[in-house]
Amino acid sequence: MKVLVIDIGGSNIKILATDQPERIKIPSGADFKPEELVPLVKDAAKDWVYDVISIGFPGVVKHGKIFADPVNMGTGWKGFDFAKAFGKPVKIINDAAMQALGSYEGGKLLFMGFGTGLGTAMVFEDLILPLEGGHLPFKMGTFETHVGNAAMKKLGKNKWKEMVAKTIEHFTHCFQPDEIVLGGGNSKLLDEIPENCRLGSNKNAFTGGFRLWEREYKV
Structure with a gap:
């Protein structure tokens, strides 16, 4: 096929x-x-x-x-x-779910796509779970309003990276994944990749x- x-x-x-x-x-x-x-x-x-x-x-x-x-x-x-x-x-x-599936290598995977907004999805064995995690409330807004493209332009890259790190930390505590894949065009701007995370690729x-x-x- x-x-x-x-x-x-x-x-x-x-x-x-x-x-x-x-x-x-x-x-x-x-x-x-x-x-x-x-x-x-x-x-x-x-x-x-x-x-x-x-x-x-x-x-x-x-x-x-x-x-x-x-x-x-x-x-x-x-x-x-x-x-x-x-x-x-x-x-x-x-x-985001399609990219999560393409990134999957086993266990419980959380995908976080940092681009225009924040795309999120999870994969566990044969279950694909699309999420709208970027719309969850956070600091007088949503996670997406703090880590999306508009936030990066407003805050500057250094402050934006801090917000990304905090977002990853919150999502880790909430969803308890075995691994997190960081995707989206802006993930390439991260100097340090948090523990238990790896960079994805749009090819996924x-x-x-x-x-x-x-x-x-x-x-």
């Missing part, structure tokens, strides 16, 4: 298929809609062979369906029929998309 993985982001859509050496980037944006995504992906992947599709979506996904439109993109995502639009079987999962999102079709996961 050959899989096409679509990783949806507010700035770019990234795609990769089984046996392909390089991913392809497609610009998205604040008003980007699913009706625009489908023809662009089909065209970009026209020379690729794939039987099924995995989609990593930057928002809440329940029972394999998009629960609400994303904050940083256009409308029309909720309820959109991707399987009909592509003419292929499709599995949709939260983007594609690994997670491929793994989705290898067995039945509980999401």
